[in-house]
Amino acid sequence: ENIFERSRMAPKTPIKNEPIDLSKQKGCTPERNPITPVKIIDRPQPDPWTPTANLKMLVSAASPDMRDREKKKELFRPIENSEQSDTPDSSQYDLVDDSTIDEFEKQRPSRKQKSLGLLCQKFLARYPNYPLSTEKTTISLDEVASILGVERRRIYDIVNVLESLQLVSRVAKNQYCWHGRHNLGQTLKRLQEAGELQYGELMTFQHKEQDLEYKFGERKKETVPESQDRPLLDFSEPDCTSASANSRKDKSLRIMSQKFVMLFLVSKTKIVTLDIAAKILIEETQDTVDHSKFKTKVRRLYDIANVLTSLGLIKKVHVTEERGRKPAFKWIGPVEFSGKTDELRGHSPTSDPLPATQRGACARYQICVTGKQRFTRHSSFNSAQSCEGTRRKVSSEPNSPHQEKQDEYCSKMINLAAVCRQQIEEDTRNSSINSPFSRLPVPGDSDFCVNPLPQAVLPVVQAEMPSLSLPVGISSQASHPSTPAASKTENGKPTLVPNQPFLCFPSSSLFMLCGGLQENNLSKTLPTTGDKGNRSAEAHAAIPPALCQKRSSYKCTSPASPAEDEPAAKKQIMEQSDLPLSLVVPKKLFESSKAESTQGGGCPSTVPVETYHLDLASSAAPEAANKESTKPLDCQEQEKQSQNKDSDEPPPGNEHSFKENANQLFQPQYLYVQPTAGLSSFNLLFSANQAPGAISLASNQLPSLSVPCVMVPSAALASVPLVCSPSFASPLSPVSDGSFSAAASMNFSMSSLASTSPVFISTTTLVTPKASPTPSMDPQQPAQPALHLSPVLARSCSAVKLDSPVCVGHPVTLLKLQQPSSAPLTPKSIRPAHHEAFFKTPGSLGDPVAWKKSEGNQTRNASSVQRRLEISGTSPD
């Protein structure tokens, strides 16, 4: 009896009920699995108990006081518990006896045992790394705190960091939702992208020149003209911030955590010393560098590092330098992000240093660029932060909202970064510097790429041209966000390109597309226009969903930048049509996400439609689902699937979904999308067959783009099956696709200028409007109408309308289109919002054409602001 009581009593401390429950549960579990504890997967809901979990539970069960002892025990027991599970209950409790335990245990509670790292491990042990997508695990702060026997404050520390990596998301007050590591890969990818933009080369030199870097950073800030930055900031902020003013959150542990992780991801060596990290982080945050601030920062970093260590993402190491040895952390998490969600960590990264030469190049490069980057970085962060502020508000809604917010946040960051980057690039460009490239070269990228030359290339490129030439480079280029290369890619004419905004397709999904394309495309030539039209239609359809998701997923826009990927892809294609793009592409994608849009300084905004991966992939999908109605669950999975499928995709069945999506799309939400954003998130789908022709393209140099593809935001995919389908094909490059591939179109358009690229995105919706109009704009593009995206689109649209049936396979698509337009005839009315929102790009301004196309009548031009307004009006948000 005594024992019995004890057990109960113990828990009681702070937690009244819960503890008890736990204990009970524990008991239960063990019983259940007398045999083998294994995991109890079935445990449906709320309590996913696993062997480990049991342990934890046990531990927690004890009252705080007890806990200490427990901890000690823990060390030993874990195994036992897991294995036997069983009886231990009683035994444990017994052990617990006050007297006995206390004695030796009391002492124990050393500081270590209370460490945040250990606490975090316990916390993590309670939840599965890869929870079933179906079930949502909610975390109650109070409960966890009580169970783990710590004050809430500590739990916040843990949760905030986990939240920064999207392992959890805040659902409501005191409530968090456990997501597990499914999306970790994507999150890291994004962070990496964002990190490259922001920190870029800095990390490269890290070791040697930490100080220098630091200094540089500051200089840069000073040096750089703020004016440029400002715009960016403003830009971004409005969206995000509008809602909330950031401020305090800037320093938030969450943000610090993300930045910290970014440093690792960007670092070649994967080792970051605390002081450097602190310096960098302080910088961003603010100016003053008080010693005290530094100290505080370091303290926080320790907090973060402890959690990350528990996650197995980093480990503590020491770096010895001239001055002595410094505490540092080494990234031991995944280095390459397949794009897929789950990541495994695996390789520990060794640092493979670049060849000296390269290094040198990089370093130099850095120097030049750095300043700019800094700015960028700076601004971006701010914006991000601001966005974040919003997030907290949350609410009541469970799941989705929160995540969305997060996603947004991320996306915003990315976007910002992209924007910044663009600016920088431009600046650089102006200055004659090559900087843009620098990024590209990032070591990491090289890895991804198949290319042989990766790094080296980059540097080189800078020197001369960005462009095309680099075979290998391509991939690298792709990776790089900004790069001019893209521009070049298109024709080789740098000129044109440079400013144009591109669409980015960040996600891996692209790959798939490409691969398919090539094959098909290559062989095939251009499809007929009609096809194009159809395709385009499809594309549109596809897009919408994406948009929808986006919208749903985040408020702000994101970012995305235009995608450079495409260009890269194109290039590849051009260069080597035969090659399987896929390889290359993929990487690019990532990077591409960064892509920027236009350079035009002023207008960063291109509007790319981008979605962010993050959201999409992971959270977004689900969210979308929720919102939409359709199937929430699987979104993610679907996405994946869809991606995988690639070309195939979309079967007719999807239609419905599309439609729905489309509708949703309409909503203004899109607006959020920042102008800048690229499409990053979209995925292109190509049908295998489709339009091969596109590739060939021809006329333009870049044929590739044309590939018929559908761009779909990943998220969208998830929710929707995609669209795409098969048919798309985009005809030729330019044309139809244009929409999609911004790049392709871009070329053409570029010339014209405007960067329109973004347009594509608009996809379907857009289409309508255009229909009639069609062409006016196109002209530019020579080769095919495509270019003009707009025209093309228009065409496609029109075609669709007309032909839609043609589209063949995709009736669905058509449907969608129509629907949206509801009044098919005049899409405008309806569309406008959408279109604009997505597509608009401020930057694009220049090119009326392109935009117009998308805009059709509407709004294209509307300034970003306008868009927003519109959106707001329409959209619920």
Add this chain to the structure above:
DNA sequence: CACTCCCGCCAATTA
């Protein structure tokens, strides 16, 4: 003594 980093006050935010 230098690192780490626990602890918890208390302000900012939210409910």
Add this chain to the structure above:
DNA sequence: TAATTGGCGGGAGTG
């Protein structure tokens, strides 16, 4: 106004 979040830094434990 009460509760929740979470910045912050004093200062203690560790090696």
